[in-house]
Amino acid sequence: MPPRRSYDQYCSVARALDTVGDRWTLLIVRELLAGPRRYTDLHADLPGVSTDVLASRLKDMERDGLATRRRLPPPGAAYVYELTGRGSALLPVLQALGTWGEAGLGERGPTDAVRAHWFALPLLRALEGETGLVEVRLDEGVFHLRAGAGTGPVYGDGPAGQEPDAVLSLDTDTCTAIGRGELPLADGVRAGRVAVDGDGPLAKRLREA
Known part of the structure; x- marks a missing residue:
């Protein structure tokens, strides 16, 4: 592989950008962060990225120790990519970027793509301090x-797969308002814009917040 481009600056910010500063890497x-993903799944959920660029970024991430590639056992027998510990440690970086970017989110444009799970990180920020499995219906x-996961995937597509600690049902406008920092989750629950179902302590706390 060609040598990685570098800012050649003895600065931790510059070193970090040497690794994750290329377009698409942080996305x-x-x-x-959802766990192991096939190349085709990544390409489908990154609208706008070319196959060549995606393949190049994944190779860079392997080289830099952010991700690994492995083959699933039969009957899957497909290759998947997953984050290493160093890659997973970027979660708070993405959370901070998301918070900083809230002011520039604005209204959704006619050409803006959206995936339900893109709301996962804003909702995780809204659930900061809580711990538990939360199913979100949009x-x-x-x-x-x-929420509060120390290791492993922090979100995933589809239902929880086991009894969740809480189920949140809300429309896209409400979730967008939460993501833009305009509506605290507790205010959305109190206003009836977010329905909370479940019998566990987490669901009870969210209803009573």
């Missing part, structure tokens, strides 16, 4: 979050 990390689809 690939966002997708892999107009665009269903996904689940692992």
